Amino acid sequence: MSEAWQSSACILCECNCGINVQTGGEAAREIVRIRGDEDHPASQGYLCQKASGLNHYQNGKDRITQPLRRREDGTYEPVSWETATTEIMQRLIALRDQHGGESIFYYGGGGQGNHLPGAYASATRAVLGSRYRSNALAQEKTGEFWVNSQMFGTHVRGDFEHCDVAFFLGKNPWHSHGIPRARALLREISKDPDRTMIVVDPVVTETAKLADIHLRVKPGRDAWLLAAMLGVIVQDGLADTAWLAEHTDGAPTVMQVFESIPIADYCAIAGVPEEQVRSAATAVANANGAAFFEDLGVQMNHHSTLVSYLEKLVWSLCGHFGNAGGQFTVAALQNLGGSGRSSRKTPVVGAPIISGLVPCNVIADEILTDHPDRYRAMLVEAANPVHSLADSQKMREALRSLDLVVVIDVAMTETAREADYVLPASTQYEKWEATFFNFENPENYFHLRKPLFAPLGDSLSEAEIHARLIEAAGLMPQDLCDELSSILEADGRDAFRDRFLQAMAEDPMVAKIAPVLLYRTLGPTLPEGAAEGAVLWPLTVSMAMQESESLGRAGYSGEPMSQADQLFDAIINGHSGVVIARDEPGQSWQRMGTEDGRIRLALPELLAVVDTLKAGPADTRDTQYPFILMAGERRDYSANTIYRDGGWRRKDAQGALRMSSADAEQLGVQQGGQVRITTAVGSAVASVEINDRMQAGHISLPNGYGLDNEDGVRTGVAANELTSLKDCDAFAATPHHKYVPARVEALAV
Numbered sequence: 001m002s003e004a005w006q007s008s009a010c011i012l013c014e015c016n017c018g019i020n021v022q023t024g025g026e027a028a029r030e031i032v033r034i035r036g037d038e039d040h041p042a043s044q045g046y047l048c049q050k051a052s053g054l055n056h057y058q059n060g061k062d063r064i065t066q067p068l069r070r071r072e073d074g075t076y077e078p079v080s081w082e083t084a085t086t087e088i089m090q091r092l093i094a095l096r097d098q099h100g101g102e103s104i105f106y107y108g109g110g111g112q113g114n115h116l117p118g119a120y121a122s123a124t125r126a127v128l129g130s131r132y133r134s135n136a137l138a139q140e141k142t143g144e145f146w147v148n149s150q151m152f153g154t155h156v157r158g159d160f161e162h163c164d165v166a167f168f169l170g171k172n173p174w175h176s177h178g179i180p181r182a183r184a185l186l187r188e189i190s191k192d193p194d195r196t197m198i199v200v201d202p203v204v205t206e207t208a209k210l211a212d213i214h215l216r217v218k219p220g221r222d223a224w225l226l227a228a229m230l231g232v233i234v235q236d237g238l239a240d241t242a243w244l245a246e247h248t249d250g251a252p253t254v255m256q257v258f259e260s261i262p263i264a265d266y267c268a269i270a271g272v273p274e275e276q277v278r279s280a281a282t283a284v285a286n287a288n289g290a291a292f293f294e295d296l297g298v299q300m301n302h303h304s305t306l307v308s309y310l311e312k313l314v315w316s317l318c319g320h321f322g323n324a325g326g327q328f329t330v331a332a333l334q335n336l337g338g339s340g341r342s343s344r345k346t347p348v349v350g351a352p353i354i355s356g357l358v359p360c361n362v363i364a365d366e367i368l369t370d371h372p373d374r375y376r377a378m379l380v381e382a383a384n385p386v387h388s389l390a391d392s393q394k395m396r397e398a399l400r401s402l403d404l405v406v407v408i409d410v411a412m413t414e415t416a417r418e419a420d421y422v423l424p425a426s427t428q429y430e431k432w433e434a435t436f437f438n439f440e441n442p443e444n445y446f447h448l449r450k451p452l453f454a455p456l457g458d459s460l461s462e463a464e465i466h467a468r469l470i471e472a473a474g475l476m477p478q479d480l481c482d483e484l485s486s487i488l489e490a491d492g493r494d495a496f497r498d499r500f501l502q503a504m505a506e507d508p509m510v511a512k513i514a515p516v517l518l519y520r521t522l523g524p525t526l527p528e529g530a531a532e533g534a535v536l537w538p539l540t541v542s543m544a545m546q547e548s549e550s551l552g553r554a555g556y557s558g559e560p561m562s563q564a565d566q567l568f569d570a571i572i573n574g575h576s577g578v579v580i581a582r583d584e585p586g587q588s589w590q591r592m593g594t595e596d597g598r599i600r601l602a603l604p605e606l607l608a609v610v611d612t613l614k615a616g617p618a619d620t621r622d623t624q625y626p627f628i629l630m631a632g633e634r635r636d637y638s639a640n641t642i643y644r645d646g647g648w649r650r651k652d653a654q655g656a657l658r659m660s661s662a663d664a665e666q667l668g669v670q671q672g673g674q675v676r677i678t679t680a681v682g683s684a685v686a687s688v689e690i691n692d693r694m695q696a697g698h699i700s701l702p703n704g705y706g707l708d709n710e711d712g713v714r715t716g717v718a719a720n721e722l723t724s725l726k727d728c729d730a731f732a733a734t735p736h737h738k739y740v741p742a743r744v745e746a747l748a749v
């Protein structure tokens with residue numbers, strides 16, 4: 001065993017907490033001890049129980065170590081990298097030449113901890129002319145992104161560290177995290193008599209138990225609840241009118257809409273006592289800083305884009321933006337969320353493309369058609385859409401109907417099993433890797449992790465894979481590469497930058513393939529073999545141009561170009577993560593992306609939908625499907641599909657179906673009894689956990705279970721065998737995974 005503690009990060013959720021590990025075990029390729037890294041600027045030594053299983057990822061089931069090519073009979077044969085990259089590019093280029101690069105669809109680019117693959121893939125996509133892409137954000141966050149783009153022209157986050165009111169809407173940070181040191185922070189807020197925690201959730205979650213006010217909404221009725229809160233704020237004169245006049249446009253239009261909301265009626269529809277709604281609205285209005293987090297409970301539910309808007313109106317009307325403990329904008333190295341704007345439509349069904357992402361729920365429809373503009377090939381990287389998108393059976397069918405499917409993954413996943421070629425990526429502990437999920441304030445940070453192990457077998461980092469794909473097609477400008485390398489060696493980074501900028505100006509393709517060009521030129525010169533970090537270099541340059549002041553306060557001094565160099569070197573050398581920016585109060589306003597820098601409160605498209613709430617909820621409780629199934633709850637032992645090995649779970653191995661005792665009694669099922677769950681698209685068997693956290697009629701299955709391991713064992717229900725592509729938001733087409741109409745029958749013992 002190596003006694004030395006090495007720094008890395010947990011890769012299971014967006015927090016990417018810093019870890020220190022000791023390696024050893026079989027062939028010295030195991031992670032044998034893990035503790036929190038106190039030097040990590042965000043997590044500061046914090047870990048949750050999920051991190052202790054990380055060796056189940058590093059040495060997980062179904063790992064692939066060689067490029068694989070599908071045979072006629074559906075089995076796979078190993079082929080060399082040269083064969084795989086050459087054949088893949090020949091076939092993709094032939095498709096491009098016949099049907100246009102638009103016919104090549106890209107899905108993925110990174111999971112919770114690995115966002116460099118997407119950065120490198122942009123080069124491969126550029127040489128192929130691939131224009132359409134998507135990833136998991138287009139089944140959760142795109143509605144919110146659009147609202148943010150309209151109201152602020154940029155993304156906003158809540159400052160939970162400094163807030164006196166913390167508001168969680170359809171979010172259970174006790175399990176899902178999403179904010180650093182979540183459990184410690186939730187306990188701190190809960191204990192502090194001067195701070196108020198408000199949780200909106202139909203379930204009595206661990207977070208809800210810590211709340212001062214738990215608004216136990218009926219599933220799918222959040223729109224009425226938030227409209228009622230806005231009614232209270234407007235009708236009781238709680239809005240901060242002076243602040244609104246100074247910083248926003250459209251307040252009178254918005255106030256007028258909520259002036260006439262029948263508060264008592266809407267509270268009744270939401271199933272929450274009016275007094276509680278009034279207390280919550282008053283607490284937000286009286287707070288010095290109220291921080292909000294909306295997540296899947298509302299983003300994968302009815303009215304999701306509308307609810308995102310109403311949530312932002314609640315805190316905007318009370319002036320909680322740009323203040324300590326309110327909402328802020330982020331000084332980021334890379335903005336993962338894109339612009340939030342919707343400027344294009346998908347080629348076949350004409351669905352809105354928000355932040356450049358095709359809605360996940362229309363991908364199958366864009367393929368399963370004879371429309372001339374359908375997608376004909378798909379490149380999937382670091383994602384498992386057959387398991388994670390609605391209606392798995394439809395996704396399989398769609399993939400099978402394509403001319404070519406290439407999957408880049410560490411494991412033989414449900415999606416990889418539908419591919420023509422599977423390319424083995426090194427794990428996130430076998431290469432330099434990083435996340436762009438860095439959203440902190442006033443200090444923001446970045447963490448480039450150093451590998452713990454050499455790549456297993458013939459696996460390669462995505463940087464190397466994309467460079468080889470481009471080289472296999474003869475599309476790497478080799479002369480320029482050689483010239484840049486010699487300039488770097490002879491004259492240093494300044495001269496290298498000048499020549500690089502000049503080459504980009506001369507040929508736009510140079511900018512597009514910059515990631516792989518930098519990987520091949522700057523990469524080999526980086527200390528400790530940190531070649532995959534090369535793609536961060538242009539990001540540090542653009543960040544320095546935009547955020548020079550915040551960089552300066554974080555200790556990167558001088559002119560922007562010099563700041564960029566210092567920042568890049570700090571990231572490459574800082575193995576526990578580094579602070580990259582420090583904001584001062586009020587700085588959030590400088591990043592506003594609206595034309596006049598003010599908040600645009602009135603969004604006519606969504607205010608029109610507020611009006612339709614008057615008609616009350618549509619009765620979706622069809623007698624054929626009387627239950628509302630939450631398909632994909634975050635629990636102690638769920639972690640998307642990053643761990644493919646169920647052995648990491650210390651409890652809930654099968655992923656029980658949770659239901660109230662009233663429902664269990666009515667169905668005549670005991671604790672642990674088996675039931676069949678049936679929805680409009682599929683059916684599955686699960687064992688029941690009677691749990692009075694659940695409301696009657698509301699049942700829940702966990703996220704990330706039901707993987708098909710190579711040993712043929714499926715443990716738990718694959719939630720998306722039950723979900724429908726059609727059941728999605730009218731605006732952003734995000735799925736209603738938290739509101740799946742279902743029927744449940746007890747099975748005889």
Ligand SMILES: Nc1nc2c(c(=O)[nH]1)N[C@H]1C(S)=C(S)[C@@H](COP(=O)(O)OP(=O)(O)OC[C@H]3O[C@@H](n4cnc5c(=O)[nH]c(N)nc54)[C@H](O)[C@@H]3O)O[C@H]1N2
Pocket residue numbers: 012013014140169170171172173175176177178200201202203205217218219220221222295296297298301630632633634635636637638639640703704738
């Ligand atoms: N343990 C664990 N943590 C994870 C993950 C994981 O797989 N496992 N995945 C990560 C990822 S990718 C994400 S996006 C985040 C998601 O994090 P969350 O959004 O917090 O996770 P969920 O459990 O899916 O849903 C949140 C809550 O919504 C509630 N809810 C259900 N229906 C409704 C409703 O109608 N209204 C309201 N207001 N609430 C409702 C549920 O009861 C649940 O408590 O978690 C991340 N963290």
Ligand SMILES: Nc1nc2c(c(=O)[nH]1)N[C@H]1C(S)=C(S)[C@@H](COP(=O)(O)OP(=O)(O)OC[C@H]3O[C@@H](n4cnc5c(=O)[nH]c(N)nc54)[C@H](O)[C@@H]3O)O[C@H]1N2
Pocket residue numbers: 111112114117135136137139140296300381382383384385387388389390408409410411413425426427428462631632633639640641642703719720723737
């Ligand atoms: N019904 C239902 N469906 C859901 C959800 C739900 O709540 N309910 N939640 C949704 C949400 S919020 C999300 S974020 C998605 C997540 O679903 P996906 O975005 O599809 O991703 P993950 O399950 O996180 O799996 C990531 C993949 O990356 C692979 N991988 C790991 N490390 C590496 C690496 O270094 N390189 C490469 N190339 N591959 C690697 C893993 O083996 C795995 O196949 O699921 C969604 N699906």
Ligand code: SF4
Pocket residue numbers: 010011012013014015016017046047048049050051177
């Ligand atoms: S909160 Fe838990 S799962 Fe998320 S990164 Fe930290 S240790 Fe990993």
Ligand SMILES: [Mo]
Pocket residue numbers: 136140
């Ligand atoms: Mo997610």
